[in-house]
Amino acid sequence: MKNILLLTTGGTIACTEGANGYTPTLSGEALLEYVPQVREYARLRVQPLLNKDSTNMEPRDWLSIADAIFDHWLEYDGIVVLHGTDTMAYSASAVSFMTLGIGIPVVFTGSQHPAGQPESDAPRNLADAICTACRCNLGGVLLTFDGTVFNGCCVSKVSTSELHAFESCGGTPVGRIRHGALQITAPPHRDVRTSLTWRRSLDSRVLFLKITPGMDGALLELATLGHYPIVVLEGFGLGGIPSGENGLLERITQLHRRGILVVVTTQCSRGRCDMTVYEAGQAALEHGALCSSVISKEALLTKLMWILAQTQAPEEIEQLLFYDFCGELGTNFPPIDKDGARVI
Incomplete structure (x- = not known):
């Protein structure tokens, strides 16, 4: 059994439909009711952090997430951050740099459809994120979506509607999740020797x-x-x-x-x-x-x-x-030969 912290920030995964459209209302405890199977291998504690449509996320919110991770990471085997998809790549990237040196996996995820909708991708993504937080031995920020594990600082949202909403920008994805089994195929670069560890500050200018x-x-x-x-x-x-x-x-x-x-x-x-x-x-x-x-x-x-x-x-x-701190330079890109072709 692994001890996992679930940080909630709102987003589509927690949305219900109101008079003015979807708004995040579901608690972390309510979301966990959709994935009872994860309690077979994870002890989960929920900490509400924010409750926002990710469109409204700001750099100060990235700081709040990084601070919460810093405050609790020594107590847990992994941390899952539930987040809206529209700006999740920004948050995951910012937190990647602010938590350099962390020794456990921090896994961002969300969903394209609210958890309560039929055929929602929320239960799968939530279960995959908890699985990754429990079974991944990599420290640093990751993002899981539609069965794929990405480096948190090498991913972009590419679709507004498809379930496979994210793609890796830095070469091949980190790994895959199939039927609750995690396979890491391309571990991302992490500089654990840098002196810039845990610098939780940003200048948005x-x-x-x-x-x-x-x-x-x-x-x-x-x-x-x-x-x-x-x-x-x-x-x-x-x-x-x-x-x-x-x-x-x-x-x-x-x-x-x-x-x-x-x-x-x-x-x-x-x-x-x-x-x-x-x-x-x-x-x-x-x-x-x-x-x-x-x-x-x-x-x-x-x-x-x-x-x-x-x-x-x-x-x-x-x-x-130009210094590669956590794989943001795409170091797991397939190499290029002298003729400019990708070496597979």
């Missing part, structure tokens, strides 16, 4: 902008007006930034001179950002932009918020950005 065709470079002035030390730009393809008359490159240079860090990532849901391939990417690098190596956009945003809370120095931020 990171501006995230998506590049669109014809975008006016003046929009980048939002970074100066809003006192943002870091700007993230979602470029095209491998990280291309338009170099026409819109003034984007000139604005990047101006921000760089003011000590504002400009980080470029790709808009694509799969693959890395590599700004050395095309002239459009190289031009942005020459104007002072950085090419992100973090695979998940959710992880990139939350990692920068976490780093910014540790240091304000641009050169230190850059150094930490």
